[in-house]
Amino acid sequence: xxxxxxxxxxxxxxxxxxxxxxxxxxxxxxxxxxxxxxxxxxxxxxxxxxxxxxxxxxxxxxxxxxxxxxxxxxxxxxxxxxxxxxxxxxxxxxxxxxxxxxxxxxxxxxxxxxxxxxxxxxxxxxxx
Numbered sequence: 211x212x213x214x215x216x217x218x219x220x221x222x223x224x225x226x227x228x229x230x231x232x233x234x235x236x237x238x239x240x241x242x243x244x245x246x247x248x249x250x251x252x253x254x255x256x257x258x259x260x261x262x263x264x265x266x267x268x269x270x271x272x273x274x275x276x277x278x279x280x281x282x283x284x285x286x287x288x289x290x291x292x293x294x295x296x297x298x299x300x301x302x303x304x305x306x307x308x309x310x311x312x313x314x315x316x317x318x319x320x321x322x323x324x325x326x327x328x329x330x331x332x333x334x335x336x337x338x
């Protein structure tokens with residue numbers, strides 16, 4: 211088999227357009243960051259739903275209002291100490307409301323691919 215001939219002589223370097231290299235690398239980085247963010251957002255949304263659903267269905271069982279409030283407050287304090295402000299009492303209450311509004315996990319999983327936690331109406335100004 212014959213060798214494929216280069217169009218340029220062997221001793222001539224192909225010029226590199228540094229701005230194109232930079233732009234391509236920036237494009238790769240931004241694309242992957244966007245995809246990673248979308249994946250992380252989906253997982254956070256599902257985590258919040260699962261926490262809310264668990265607390266509502268197992269601990270609160272929809273019937274133990276006074277006891278449930280105390281449990282939520284204590285749980286929130288422990289979780290906030292361990293994980294930070296994302297698990298304050300008001301946010302856990304929103305997670306419970308989220309799970310009540312969307313009781314079907316399959317629907318939540320589908321929505322989580324397209325919507326963020328805030329887009330689902332769970333921003334800080336939501337009254338629970």
